[in-house]
Amino acid sequence: MGIEVLGSIFTIQDGTFQILLMKNTKEPYKGYWILPCEVIKDDKTVEESIEKIVSEKFGFNDLKYDQCHVFSDLDRVPGKRMVGISLMSIVDEVTVMTKKIDTEYEIEWFPIDNLPKIGYDHIRVIEKSIEVLKEKVVQSKMLQQIFPCDFTLPEIQKVYEQLLSKNLDRRNFRKKFISLDLIEETGDKAPVSTGRPAKLYRFKEDVDNVLLF
């Protein structure tokens, strides 16, 4: 019996959640997209294993992981008994953009509502991770992971609108968010494509983890 870790790595691009997948090069499910995963060894914890495998396959280091779920169906991996432990993490957009991912693997970001053909039982794992993502993202701590550096309020509002699947009033959103006392203006303005440029904010240091919404 083996134990494997599976990593769901999310980011935000243009206000849309994306998940990072790799193309499977081995049978079974060759050519399908899968999560980075690996059987854990005797000398690593679950957290150390996921850090290693994500680093190796995707090039992201020092992410913070949260456990999502344990999958232990007898036949979830064809031909052997494999218990899967899934973890998730979020990478901010800037890191995604600036970090040139140097890997031998074919990897790609997919919007979570438009996934490609997924191998093994990874679609179930992904769905569970998305559930957990939605629960966690109403916490300021998670939001800080998504926006570690400067952000605008319209950006952050889009995240919530996607997750809550409804539109929010801009004025009320600003009032509520600012009243939480988590953020401060940087004084700068966001580069603009069209329209008035938005003010940039950053998270204050040492903010407590509070529930939004």
Add this chain to the structure above:
Amino acid sequence: MGIEVLGSIFTIQDGTFQILLMKNTKEPYKGYWILPCEVIKDDKTVEESIEKIVSEKFGFNDLKYDQCHVFSDLDRVPGKRMVGISLMSIVDEVTVMTKKIDTEYEIEWFPIDNLPKIGYDHIRVIEKSIEVLKEKVVQSKMLQQIFPCDFTLPEIQKVYEQLLSKNLDRRNFRKKFISLDLIEETGDKAPVSTGRPAKLYRFKEDVDNVLLF
């Protein structure tokens, strides 16, 4: 490398959360109190394994389990690599009282704020389960597990007061709770020790899982 399941079984007694532990009869940690646990076999999922072991050691069947956490520190069990998957469940008071537990093991309920000497790393496992318990019990679904049959509002209020570690106003608590539209009066009154007997309520059928507090 092995995988074990660990079960944290909670109940409420007199408005206080209790956890069911068994006395360990083997070295190491002989005589210490531990969670029911067992290495999982090839022919069972995590959920099936916990059901079996809790049934066997504690005599409770058909509980609903939630996954809590995976513990994978290399040295968490002396002498072997053992990954621990912890699950929790809640048993209602009536089942606890009426079901005569027939087991060869020495088992006992302990209030969660007054635990005995705990073996292995189970104290960490228990602490994590209590965290999860506190998160889950603000959901009506979990409350329904605690009070599957008739209950009084003062009873349920005590549960919240314990979990939130503060006193709540009786009038406001009633108003809020009743306004959730989850419960209905049975028409009966609770047997009384002293003072006015409380009205009995029950959960309506098919209530959605909503967040309280």
Add this chain to the structure above:
DNA sequence: ACAAAAGTGTTAACTTTACACCCATGT
């Protein structure tokens, strides 16, 4: 000057809090 997106303030509705007295039962 116009199009595009961001910023701002006020009022009404609703929710939450604070608070004190009466009621039903057992002794």
Add this chain to the structure above:
DNA sequence: ACATGGGTGTAAAGTTAACACTTTTGT
């Protein structure tokens, strides 16, 4: 009749929701 705990209403404070116009930028 009294001690014990349960049940009830109202007003103030706070929060959320609804709503429209002005500002800043690029073209």
